[in-house]
Amino acid sequence: MEQQREQERPATAKEIRRWRRYLADERAEAAVYRDLAGRRSGEEREILLALADAEGRHEAHWRRLLGDQVGQPRRGALRTRFLGFLARRFGSVFVLALAQRAEARSPYDADADATDTMAADERIHEEVVRGLAARGRQRLAGTFRAAVFGINDGLVSNLALVLGIGATGVPATTILFTGIAGLLAGALSMGAGEYVSVRSQRELLEASTPIPASRNVLSHLDLAANELTLVYRAQGMSPETAEIHAREVLRTVAIATGPVDVKSSGGLAPAVDDHEAIGTGIGAATSSFCFFASGAILPVLPYLFGFEGITAVIIAAVLVGLALLATGAIVGLLSGGPPWRRAIRQLIIGFGAAGVTYLLGLLFGTSIA
Secondary structure (H helix, E strand, O other): OHHHHHHHOOOOHHHHHHHHHHHHHHHHHHHHHHHHHHOOOHHHHHHHHHHHHHHHHHHHHHHHHHHHHOOOOOOOOHHHHHHHHHHHHOOOHHHHHHHHHHHHOOOHHHOOOOOHHHHHHHHHHHHHHHHHHHHHHHHHHHHHHHHHHHHHHHHHHHHHHHHHHHHOOOOHHHHHHHHHHHHHHHHHHHHHHHHHHHHHHHHHHHHHOOOOHHHHOHHHOOOOOOOHHHHHHHOOOOHHHHHHHHHHHHHHHHHOOOOOOOOOOOOOOOOOOHHHHHOOHHHHHHHHHHHHHHHHOHHHHHHHOOOOHHHHHHHHHHHHHHHHHHHHHHHHHHOOOOHHHHHHHHHHHHHHHHHHHHHHHHHHHHHHO
């Protein structure tokens, strides 16, 4: 379709500019995937290199349309170049999450000069990158969850505490020490609660994991009775599937030189086990304590530096607002949602809670007076 139109009339200057921009973006995106592949190995590396090759095919399409109008190589869009910078320096799940968002913003669906195959490629690329990012999100799920929610709790709860106490008209030193006490109490409470929560989850997982000694008795099972089928039926398999799977395991035992796992193996093995996804109790507690404290210190900073009254309130609100925007954007990015929408939502919720407390403090202070 594009070549036919090209034969009918020459491309306009606007079309040439758009095609050159697409060409530059495809080059930059291919470079991002190659940079990410350079920091990985095995299957992930192969997948990322395949994505880079696909972007190369898209690049060739725009080259064909441009012909001798390709011109000098252009730089890609700012967000794509920033993505490439992060890929070269870090190569983390944050970069994959950004790449997922970039693929989701592809303009090819609405552009008549892009083929249907290219538009479909971009949609599939989004799902491929989503799958790669999901592995990193699993690894971050435990400790990162404690960190993000810890800092948010610290920001909101201590801002509400400081504003509420400040609105009653007490001296600045009282507000300062109240804020520090709230920081320590909240951080210790968060750390202890996170430790208990993660330890409980790990203990539940351990209770559901087959013990190693079960593997050693497989060779002594009665093949006719085949008690192993009961294990798989208890795990949710149908009687027929459990029977087939049990016979496969027992046949493996007959030739195996080492222990054989009795767990069911439906589908591919997960990239990250459940224990790793949850994290450790100490790690989660430490992260929760430190991040709650780092969030809770921000509303106290103006009073630490000697500010008082409405000036201290405004500075505290601005600091907390910026931090809420940042954490909300990070959570939105990692969850695959719109970062700024999550950031604004976080800001509204945080300021809403603090505002209510401030109004109650004003009311309480007026009542006492």
